[in-house]
Amino acid sequence: MSAAGVRARVRAEMTEEIKAVARRHLATDGANLSLRAVARDVGLASSAVYRYFASRDELLTALIIDAYDALGAAAEQAAAGAGEPIERWLTLACRVREWALAEPHQWALIYGSPVPGYQAPADTIGPASRVMMQIAGIVLDAYVQGRIADREPVAGRYAEELAAVAAQYTPGAPPRLVGAAMAAFIQLCGTVSAELFGQLKNSIDEDRRGFFEFQMRGAASFMGLT
Amino acid sequence: MSAAGVRARVRAEMTEEIKAVARRHLATDGANLSLRAVARDVGLASSAVYRYFASRDELLTALIIDAYDALGAAAEQAAAGAGEPIERWLTLACRVREWALAEPHQWALIYGSPVPGYQAPADTIGPASRVMMQIAGIVLDAYVQGRIADREPVAGRYAEELAAVAAQYTPGAPPRLVGAAMAAFIQLCGTVSAELFGQLKNSIDEDRRGFFEFQMRGAASFMGLT
């Protein structure tokens, strides 16, 4: 049993090392990293890597899940702090942005254009929703505290879909709020991606953080956070 | 001269055909399309393609420029219509979204995560800014017509950068407006990307158009469009 434990531990360490090296390669090669190059850096034959990951896609999936989890953990930590709802939202947003700036390639992996043949397996949807959950939590907290400004309720078919989402994840919350939270999440991702993917180049080059906050305050206003 | 014209025309046609086939392959292979496969489909030896594009990156660049131009043309057409500022904005936004839905791979090419080793050459910045220009135009029109709701002016270092952008492209426009227009553009891109890259899956599946308009109305409100 101890022996088996050793085996399992060595295997886990090897798996982690492969992922760590792959993460490094991610920085230079992007999503189409070379499994052979990773194997070389680890000190393995390329065929040996297949003992740990059935394919390159599976390795990528592992990296994706790790990235979602790392970002999700950061977001949860940021959202845990006390304070005004809008402050919590801004803290969360800035924390997400900082993580993305620190790990741009991991961000690109999860929020960039999907890898051609790649189809995200079900394992990813859980970790993927952690950030959204935190936003919903902040908005819901503000709502039950009566600190959400009134907005026009949503109408139309998408309102029903929002109601269904609300019923499943945040029972009692008005669909308008769920929609606003989703919109804010999308806006957050879009804004971070825009900065990371170079769309601000030659326009906002010095105080991107300030411009980011400006945008996130707009999102807060859309949600009705005060 | 006529002969030279023939040569040049044949060359142009061949170039277009290669790009057309490459665009088809884009749908299945994404940004890492195979130049050899494209060559096969065109009926050329892979080495012959290099007479037309010096490298795979250069072929990709040509596709990127074409995509920017196609989207830019669509945006310009949409923005040309008359109507209330907010209607013009919504029309433009929906037109951009429709183009993206029709050409998801081209959208991913220009607004997705950047290709690893790829560095966008200077030729792309012109076509890339056409959509943003149209948004700025709508906002500026509304401004000179006095149809922009008052908002808090921006402050801080990024405000100066916005002022510099305004001075260059839209002289006379308050930095706040330029910032809001940029934010709206970023929000538009982010929202479309979120839909295209599958982030709405299992939440909004039926009336994505309605949810999109809901978000774009939020952006309009942020800009102060009425």
Place this chain on the structure above:
DNA sequence: CGGAATACAAGAGCAGTGCTCTCGTTATGG
């Protein structure tokens, strides 16, 4: 404790890739 089963790693090999170089052929321009 010893043999069987298993996990593991390495290497060769296949089909495919981007790209270069060389070699004939064809069309162009002086």
Place this chain on the structure above:
DNA sequence: CCATAACGAGAGCACTGCTCTTGTATTCCG
């Protein structure tokens, strides 16, 4: 008309993901 330039094809290099086979440790169990 002929030198020149453009063009296309093919071979070849180094690389990729992945599979299969072979040999070697290590673990498990009677």
